[in-house]
Amino acid sequence: MNKSLPLAVVALGAAAAAGAVPATAAAANKTTKYTGAKETYKYGSLSVSITVANKKIKTISTSYTPNDPRSSQIDSEALPQLYQEALKLQGWDVHTVSSASFTSAAFRQSLYSALGHADLLKK
Amino acid sequence: MTRFPGAGPTSSQTPLSRAPSGFLPSTRDGLRHVEHVMGMPVMFDICDSELEVAALSAAVDWLHWVDASFSTYRGDSQISRLNRGELTAGELHPDVSAVLERCAELHQETDGYFDIEAPYRRGGSAPAAGRGGARSIEPSGFVKGWAVDRVVRMLRDAGAVNFMVNASGDIYAAGHPDGAGAWRVGIQHPRLSNEVALTLALRDGAVATSGTQARGRHIADPFDERGPTGLLSVTITGEDIATADAYATAAFAMGAQRAAKWCAGLNGYDAALICEDETVLMTAGFKAARV
Numbered sequence: 001m002n003k004s005l006p007l008a009v010v011a012l013g014a015a016a017a018a019g020a021v022p023a024t025a026a027a028a029n030k031t032t033k034y035t036g037a038k039e040t041y042k043y044g045s046l047s048v049s050i051t052v053a054n055k056k057i058k059t060i061s062t063s064y065t066p067n068d069p070r071s072s073q074i075d076s077e078a079l080p081q082l083y084q085e086a087l088k089l090q091g092w093d094v095h096t097v098s099s100a101s102f103t104s105a106a107f108r109q110s111l112y113s114a115l116g117h118a119d120l121l122k123k
Numbered sequence: 124m125t126r127f128p129g130a131g132p133t134s135s136q137t138p139l140s141r142a143p144s145g146f147l148p149s150t151r152d153g154l155r156h157v158e159h160v161m162g163m164p165v166m167f168d169i170c171d172s173e174l175e176v177a178a179l180s181a182a183v184d185w186l187h188w189v190d191a192s193f194s195t196y197r198g199d200s201q202i203s204r205l206n207r208g209e210l211t212a213g214e215l216h217p218d219v220s221a222v223l224e225r226c227a228e229l230h231q232e233t234d235g236y237f238d239i240e241a242p243y244r245r246g247g248s249a250p251a252a253g254r255g256g257a258r259s260i261e262p263s264g265f266v267k268g269w270a271v272d273r274v275v276r277m278l279r280d281a282g283a284v285n286f287m288v289n290a291s292g293d294i295y296a297a298g299h300p301d302g303a304g305a306w307r308v309g310i311q312h313p314r315l316s317n318e319v320a321l322t323l324a325l326r327d328g329a330v331a332t333s334g335t336q337a338r339g340r341h342i343a344d345p346f347d348e349r350g351p352t353g354l355l356s357v358t359i360t361g362e363d364i365a366t367a368d369a370y371a372t373a374a375f376a377m378g379a380q381r382a383a384k385w386c387a388g389l390n391g392y393d394a395a396l397i398c399e400d401e402t403v404l405m406t407a408g409f410k411a412a413r414v
Contacts, residue, residue: 057155060166062292063311063318082387083410087401089318095300096166097319098358099292099311100334107164 031058036114039106048110052118061097062107153286154179160186161194161267163291169278170285170300178281182274189270192219195261206258222269225365226262233373234385239265264372268293268331268365275364293331293364307414313355313397321395321403322414323360331368332358333375334397353379353399360409361392370394 031053038047051058115121154169156179165186167179194200201219204210212220229237239262271290275297278286285298287306296306305326309319313334323330334356357374359367370392374382379398386394386406393408405413 060157061309082383082396082404082406084402084404087312087320087397087403089312089315089320094307094309094319094322095296096168096287096289096294096306097292097309097311098289098294098330098332100332100356108159 032118034114034117036110036112036117039109046106046110048107048114050111050114050118052120055120057118057120059095060111061094062099062110156183158183158186161190161263161270162196163267165271165291166287166289168287168289168300169283170298170302171283174278174281174283174286178278178283181281182277185274185277186270189266189273192216193222193263193266195263202260202262206260208258222262222266223260225269226260226265226369229265229366229369229373233370234377236373236376237265237369265365265369267291268329268363268368271295272329272363272365290364293329293368294325295329295364296325297327299326310358310395310397311356314401320397321358323409323412324414325360325412328360328362329364329367330358330360331364331371332356333368333371354382355397355399355401357382357386357397358395358409359386359389359392360394360412367392 031051033049033051036048036050038045046062049061049063112121153172154167154174154176156167158165158167160183167182169179191197191199192201195202195206197203201210201215205212205215205219212223215223226237226239230239239260241261267290271288271293272295274288275295278288279297283297285300285302287294287296287300292311294308296308300306305324308323308325308330310321310323310330310332312318312320334354354375357371359371359374361367361370370389371394374386374394374396377385379396382394382396383404386396386404389406393406393412394404395406395409396404398404
């Protein structure tokens with residue numbers, strides 16, 4: 001039972017306690033996105049991104065690349081009860097992201113590397 | 124006798140500290156924590172500054188109890204023992220019985236597409252038959268959502284109003300994220316790395332997504348060995364995570380044509396189907412919740 005997992009502690013603790021000055025003295029309220037290394041696991045690869053403002057984490061999100069993307073056409077029969085539209089990108093102005101499930105190990109590795117980029121790891 | 128954390132005194136040897144090192148101040152007032160349990164990261168973002176840390180500790184304890192009781196990867200879990208025929212239905216913990224009953228209901232509601240026996244039926248290694256009553260069930264997917272739904276209730280009972288839990292991509296959001304407004308939940312783009320395909324405003328509700336992007340084709344169509352076709356992902360919103368996740372899993376297994384018809388008839392839940400031709404089919408409620 002690893003309930004005292006150091007993961008989040010390291011990140012936010014360093015920011016709160018040490019108050020280390022970031023390498024680039026970012027203006028107050030400026031939000032910067034840091035993306036962790038792509039980590040491979042059984043079914044593909046993932047990377048974790050964090051957004052940081054004032055040395056504190058605002059959002060954590062994850063993206064994936066599957067090993068086996070499929071491509072077959074669907075016989076698209078638009079149903080009267082459903083609305084249909086083209087898929088398009090919506091950007092990252094979100095608090096969290098819903099996705100198919102993912103595993104802990106790759107997530108943790110990638111998050112650590114994103115924290116490293118953001119200079120939030122305890123030295 | 125299995126201990127039931129959250130509904131009685133916690134274990135005697137390690138009383139919960141008021142400030143365990145795993146919990147920390149967030150960007151705003153409140154708590155933010157990531158717990159790795161059941162093989163997945165569970166992220167808590169609690170905005171209510173007055174919530175006791177002990178409430179979060181109890182929730183986390185509960186998740187570990189569920190892991191020990193249900194995991195088919197643990198030989199001593201109740202599910203593993205049931206599968207080996209070492210326990211009968213009558214000997215199960217009431218929570219385990221309740222989960223299995225709900226799984227049976229969902230099997231009916233989804234025309235058989237939600238199927239906790241499918242992983243074994245399709246090429247998986249069935250457990251060796253024990254004495255009479257041996258089963259071949261793998262309810263882990265449902266259990267994760269069910270456990271997080273319970274955690275939501277525990278947090279509410281402790282006084283939390285504004286919070287969000289993200290359990291490996293399945294989400295419950297309550298109240299407001301910043302004192303006002305709704306939680307904005309991005310739906311992962313199923314093909315493009317690092318992109319959000321849809322954004323939803325969510326308040327006091329659940330979102331679950333099933334698809335191919337994260338774990339490969341882990342969802343089996345119980346009726347067709349070739350697997351589901353025509354869909355990249357299915358997102359379901361509604362009252363609880365467990366139901367939303369089961370519906371999403373089932374709809375994805377159905378494939379595009381059947382899933383579209385089935386989702387159009389949902390009651391109390393809404394759906395978005397992302398198809399392989401990169402169109403999105405949405406129920407009216409889902410469309411209304413988009414930002």
